[in-house]
Amino acid sequence: MSGQGFTVTGVSKTYEGSGLVQALDGIDLTVGEGEFVVLLGRSGCGKSTLLEIMAGLQTPTSGTVRLGDREITAPDERIGVVFQDPSLYPWRTVGRNVELGLELAGVPKARRRAVAQEHLELVGLPDVGNKYPRQLSGGMRQRVGIARALATRPDVLLMDEPFGAVDHLTRLQLQRDLLRLQAEDTRTVVFVTHDVAEAIVLADRIVLLTPGPGRIARTWDVSRPRPRTLGDPELTVLREEIYAHLEDRERQPR
Known part of the structure; x- marks a missing residue:
């Protein structure tokens, strides 16, 4: 599979409440076809807001997002989304959770069952289709969430801190799984994290956002071949440079 790319032009987002809060300010970003881009930044820098706008789940106050030649103004069948909480329905089996998008699209039962099983096998869970989410570990549930997002065969995958709630070893394994899946299909991925090491291991390109309002800093x-190890001298230099930039931004007046 070859994923389509994003063009984000002049995207700003202001929330109204007890006062105006500007989350994003003039974001211009291009994500190439098949590229793995990581949005990095401190909590509150607007990276999740940007991802949700790219997914069509929020409307920007100004600016546009396009996927290929089509503007994104609502959820789109070409876009799969994975959140930190996979939000599996506890009353549906794992298999039926993975089938959900296919069911909503009117895919016949036999076909969606076959596709769900195929994608459970893809994420290393061939034997859990008849179990319920409560019977799985956190890492397994996150794999199910990825399988569900991939089952509709989206062109792009948007992921909002998907590994943030699992233990360190499970997180490393899920990172390896994601890179394997992305390499097999060359799917466009935009991935949100606040973890510098995770960004370096995963990304083709890292985009650092400033603390609110979010701007591209x-x-x-990241040109090093995968799999990457953080002991690589070139990656160590990159990690120190990113940390220095983060600390410098924290010291600057807003």
């Missing part, structure tokens, strides 16, 4: 291309 800096981008880095």
Whole structure:
């Protein structure tokens, strides 16, 4: 599979409540077809807001998002989304959770069962289709969430801190699984994290957002071949540079 790319032009987002809160300010970003881009930044920098706008789940106050040649103004069948909480329905079996998008699209039962099983096998869970979410570990539930997002065969995958709620070893395994899946299908991925090491291990390109309002502070291309180890001297230099930039931004007046 070859994923389509995003063009984000002049995207700003202001929330109204007891006062106006500007979450994003003038974001211009291009994500190439098949590229793995990580949005990095401190909590509150607007990275999740940007991802939800790209997914069509929020409307920008100004600016546009396009996927290929089509503007994104609502959820789109070409876009799969994975959140930190996979939000599986506890009353549905794992298999039927994975089938959900296919069911909503009117895919016949036999076909969606076959596709669900195929994608459970893809994420390393071939034997859990008849179990319920409560019977799975956190890492397994997150794999099910990924399988559900992939089952509709989206062109792009948007992921909002999907591994943030699992233990360290499970997180490392899920990172390896994601890179394997992305390499097999060359799918466009936009991934949100506040973890510098995770960004370096995963990304083709890292986009750093400033603390609110979110603006693009800096981008880095990560050209080292995968699999990557943080002991790689070149990646160590990159990690120190990113941390220095984060600390510098924290010291600057807003």
